[in-house]
Amino acid sequence: MLDVSSQSVPAATSRRGLVRRVAILASLTLVLVAVAASLYMVRTVDSQLADIAKSYEIRRQARELMLAVVDAETGQRGYLITRDEAYLEPYNIAVGNLSQTYQSLLALINDIPTQLERIEGLVPDLDAKRAEMARTIELMSAGEGVAALSLLRSDTGLELMGRIRTVLRQVVGEEDEKLIERNGRMEFNRKLLIATILAALGAAAILAYALLSRTQRKVVALAQQQNRLRTANEELEAHVRERTAEVEEARGHAERERARLETLLQDTNHRIGNSLATVSSLLGLQLARSSSDEVRNALEAAQLRVQAIASGHRRLRLGADLETTDAAEFLTDVIDDLAAQMPPNKAVTFEKHLQPMIIPARDATTLGIVVSELVTNALKHAFSDGRAGTVFIRFERPEGGVASLTVEDNGSGIAGHDGHEGLGALIVKQLARQFGGAEPEYRSREGGGTAVTVRLPRLDMPPAA
Structure with a gap:
């Protein structure tokens, strides 16, 4: 039974x-x-x-x-x-x-x-x-x-x-x-x-x-499980408090190390810029002592290029990840330095159209050199007779397109000169290849002057690429 x-x-x-x-x-x-x-x-x-x-x-x-x-x-x-x-x-x-x-x-x-x-x-x-x-x-x-x-x-x-x-x-x-x-x-x-x-x-x-x-029925079962979990939770909370204290200590140490690293990087960039400025000063002294026009022209060109590199290093401000920078902010500072270094007899203004774009810091200085070379060529050839004018600098990347840098002037242009065959143009061509770009495009500007466009397909790609 x-x-x-x-x-x-x-x-x-x-x-x-x-x-x-x-x-x-x-x-x-x-x-x-x-x-x-x-x-x-x-x-x-x-x-x-x-x-x-x-x-x-x-x-x-x-x-x-x-x-x-x-x-x-x-x-x-x-x-x-x-x-x-x-x-x-x-x-x-x-x-x-x-x-x-x-x-x-x-x-x-x-x-x-x-x-x-x-x-x-x-x-x-x-x-x-x-x-x-x-x-x-x-x-x-x-x-x-x-x-x-x-x-x-x-x-x-x-x-x-x-x-x-x-x-x-x-x-x-x-x-x-x-x-x-x-x-x-x-x-x-x-x-x-x-x-x-x-x-x-x-x-x-x-x-x-x-x-x-x-x-x-499930609530009753959950209440029983809750009692068991409460005990386990108290033990875990004690363990978590210990681990939290350790993590906070480690985080503070990491933040101090990061701040120190950021300071070292900024200091390094300034030191490089100052060292290059010293080299530029030495070239200036040699320029003053030289009597050959050919040597003076070569030293002056070298001095300007060293100054451009020095300006790029001094103006470089890293982002929070210490690996990137804002190209528009960086180029604005570089162009302002070029305007400040322009001779008094050059009545030339600069008009900037720069699209904000986060790029690797390792490419920023190279981009600054390209801008410096193109602007210097425009000042040298387009306004060689002392005429007044404007240099237009445009840096942009259309939606889904390729980043490009365009420098235009409304001066006499480079017709009859070697503006696209000299050392500056060769430097621009070599540097553009680092970004996967084709040959720089030289063309006459509507209304007079010259326009140069450099396409930079790999400029804003992540470092892993």
């Missing part, structure tokens, strides 16, 4: 669990079916509402067409009876609206064969009516009032108006029948939608009850 009882309890529990799972699955299925049916009904109702709106618009346009014909006829008759040309204004407006309203109505019924056949068959009558009205007005304007009134009193215009009214009433009547039918379907769909929503609510209630019962 004991064995039988002990075996029957698990069996009953298993059956109850199976019944519960089947009930939950059936309720969930019913909810999904009801939701799908509701969505379908909503889409059907939207489609029917669109059809109803279209029917109302067809009826309105048909009435507008009839009103346009009536208004035109009223203006015609008023003019013929009173000979007052003021009646011609509403006549002309109505005739103008007649074609526009007809086209609007034709567009609405283009997919309704029966209505389309009626409206297209109305064209001869409409044309005949307009011709009849225009003819009477023409006769009256020509002083043939008797002929105009005789034409007006004939049955032609009356018959045309009758046929037009009949066709338009048929159009409106068919749309009225459609509205009655669609309203009936709308009412049926509304009731069906209410039924599906009620079914969904009932299934949702059953499902919620089943889930609530199951949740209550």
